[in-house]
Amino acid sequence: MIDINRANVLGLDEADPNAADDKIVKELHLPKGRKVIFKMRSQDVLHSAYMPHFRAQMNCVPGMITEFSFTPTVTTEEMRLRPEIIEHVKRTNEIRAERAANDEPNSDPWEFDYVLLCNKICGKSHYNMQMKIIVEEEEDYQEWLSTQKSFAESVQPQQ
């Protein structure tokens, strides 16, 4: 059961040994050059995990598991060095600088990142449902992974 006080934000079953090594994250790290299989579920309403840079999308459906897979081939760092991305970022930051000058919101400078966004109407916050995706080299990925706590480690003991 979801128990925010005990940091069980997804409502995993503590008795399930398969849940013990799950890692609950706020951003997705993917290793470059390895096929990634996404298994998707939803606990409330329909959502759709849309990753426009990867041309990937799959609905998340309560009551069933859907899946999608792809192999990321360009790391976030490599992406940021591409001329068209540099150009896009430059143009965007000009717009943002102008906003900053006019004291308007949404004016922080931007750095390119892959995103996952929700693409199935899901309620009031639909327009703001997103997650950062970071594609990195295998060793960086492993390093990141080793810093993440497993569910068994992160969940607070019963009081």
Add this chain to the structure above:
Amino acid sequence: MSATANAHAEDHAHDHEHHHKETFITKYIFSQDHKMIAKQYLITGLIMGFVGIAMSLLFRMQLAWPGREFPIFEAVLGKWAPGGVMDADIYLALVTIHGTIMVFFVLTAGLSGTFSNLLIPLQIGARDMASGFLNMVSYWLFFLSSVIMVISLFVEAGPAAAGWTIYPPLSALPMAQPGSGMGMTLWLVSMTIFIASSLLGSLNYIVTVINLRTKGMSMTRLPLTIWAFFVTAIIGVISFPVLLSAGLLLLMDRSFGTSFFLSDIFIQGEVLHYQGGSPVLYEHLFWFLGHPEVYIVLLPALGITSEVMSTNARKPIFGYRAMVASIIAIAFLSTIVWGHHMFISGMNPFLGSVFTFTTLLIAIPSAVKAFNYITTLWKGNLQLNPAMLFSIGLVSTFITGGLTGIILGDSTLDINVHDTYFVVAHFHLVMGISALYGLFAGVYHWFPKMFEGKMMNKNLGYVHFWVTAICAYGVFFPMHFVGMAGVPRRYYENTAFPMFDQLTDVQIVMTVFALIAGAAQLVFVYNFISSIFYGKKGPQNPWGSNTLEWTAPQKHIHGNWEGEIPHVYRWAYDYSKTYENGEYIIEGQDFVPQNTPIQPDEEELNH
């Protein structure tokens, strides 16, 4: 059956002078006369269209200037726009009701209801619909459903806001969204009544076309308008009940604790008891109607275009039988392609490839139609009146929108653009704008038939057409690129993603075009209303048309024709037909009405 009905109708006509004491109520309100019912459908549809388009302008303003204060928002949205800033919930509600109103109330009832009612009896040579009473009931159910839909805008927690497709669980759970409370209940009640109305209307159209054709009016002499209305009615009868079943099951999930569409739900800190249902089932049921629905919207517009183009090109329609065959093929195929809306719903990818196959098949009859329209225009003596311009506009938007359909119909290509603005651009052009043009073409063309010979002002018609045509592309053409850049639909604002910042200017361009397009519709409204009262009276057959409605007197009489119903001797498209020596069949006249017998030296062509 048909003989008795005709005989009865004829008796009726003979003594019609004597027993016709119509009161205001039986003549204008609870009328059973198809011509009056057609006008009722049209005016109700136009009023709903006004509401629907106004909503789109409001949310387009929010998209162009996200979070900006507009006094107009506060004026019309009240507590939903505190300080003039639109609330995210009401944004979704506006989109939802806009979609629902435009698709069902304007382009299903307002378009097909108006012209099926007006033209079926008049063009096939019948005194009225098979059942005037059911026809009246059909209109009043439509009216009632419109009223309920409008009332739902005023409920405390707001109207339905789950998108016009109202996918559960969002639409099923009041705690998921305020609009899923009373607002959604009223949406479902309204649509249930709407479906009943549509079924009564469609059954009536089908029976009338089958049974009440005048002597000589074989199926292969029917004008293409009638073919289109007839087949549209059949698809309506096949697919609307499936939407009704989806709606009823949803109502049961909402109110009686069943789990048809719901399973394993945890929401707002609470575990719900639903077990074993599937939202994907709802998607199947919805789209089993939803896809045919786009043809229910479009086919009547295509039928109107065939008629208007042939008349105003002063040429026979090119490929009459191919046109009929493609209407039937489209109708059949439209019932087996619904899965293309669900490629990423989690359905089996193999099934996706099957739906890709059937979907791409529809391109064939659609292309046949587009080709035949262009060939009909080819070397025609084009009379570019407003009805003709809107018909040509329809062919243009139908092709533009149809081409992107080939992309969306491919299950792999769709992954990347599904539910983005690319889709919004596609369906607005191929069905929304195309069908709207068909509606306008019909109004300009048959206005004299509806309002006893009065004509609409041509110059205002030209202004209406050109501004609308330019602005419609101005709104929806750039939208393709916004979609390909990854912008999802049903987003209240795009500011949460810096990667979309560079599209802000395009958003403003689209909104400005939309506002101008909306203003252009006021020209139409003015023209429509002032012509009803002050329009110049034209000749009985103002466009030199062959179909039977122009043989009926301008003044509306119960039973349509004084005396006998005209008999039919030829198809509806003998325009510019000549004898072998090059003389017109009727001297000095480039058209031969359907009730003209074949002349002695005339060759009857096999169409």
